Amino acid sequence: MFTDIHNCCMLLGTADDILILCHKSPDGDTIGAAYGLYHALTHLGRRAAVRCSDPLPEKFAYIHGGIEMPEFEPQLIIAVDIAGPGLLGPALEQYADRVDLCIDHHVSNSDYAGLTLLDAQAAAACEVMTSVIRHLGVPLTKPMADALFTGCATDTGCFRYSNTTANTLRTAADLIDAGADSARITNDLFETVSRKRMTLENRIMDTLEYHFDDRCATIVMSRALLDELGAKVEDLEGIVSIPRRIEGVDVAVAFRENPSGTYKISVRTGEKANASAICENFGGGGHVRAAGCNVPGPLEHAKELLLEAVRKELTGA
16 A cells, blocks of 8 residues: 555654565665665664665675674564565565565555555655655764665666656755765766676677667677676676667667576666566566566567567557
8 A cells, every 4th residue: 555754654663673675686776775774763773674685786885884784573574666576586585475664666666565655756765765764853874875875876877867856866965965975976886897897898789789770779698698707787787778878779678698598678768668668568667767577588589579569669559
């Protein structure tokens, strides 16, 4: 059931042992929202812990590094930036039907939690979480600000994507005022790449193909290539946005081969196409400009499925 921020904060005030869940393959937004809330709750004297099915990327160690999480039986379970229970991942699937509160910004949220605070106009879950923390009456500290600024920055492509609103920028400004190290965070996340990442980009862009009068561009991340280069999921973040920057491309699709032989699909679109609508054909979803799903292999079959969905989206047929 969808709720408002007042009822959300009332619920947060009812429990002492609070478990905060991130989505699998964690990004800056789910990590930032989780740790921002963690710090706010511990400031209020509550016992809280953050859990994720997958290891948290080292590049976000300035958010999660050195924090020991307690073990307890939770009184309240909160999911952040998680549109559906399938995104919890294997290690957290035991909580799929036990989530008391979801704080999210995905229009595709399936309303699986007992209560859901959803702001589909927000660019990031961290934008929503900043409002929650304010309503809790907790002053923003530097650890909170660094965590929350990270989510706002990563989900907007460093405030370049069309989901960036005036409120997003006001929120970011408030977080900088509270101590967020915006220069270091944006430099480390957007301006600095490892040699492995540069090699990955070059090899993956060799697979670039154009479709539908060059309005759609596809790239492929094969299992063989990822294994050869020892690539982790976090090494691939943002690669799908590269072909989207090509002049005339309205839809960019990345095919990442899973160990099972299925394909993880990431879609990025411009103003003339809806990424979420494309992915909803395959049980996925996300945002209008950024969405994802999974489809069966082999690669040619996966391409056939996705390109047909893209064709329908571009032509309205």
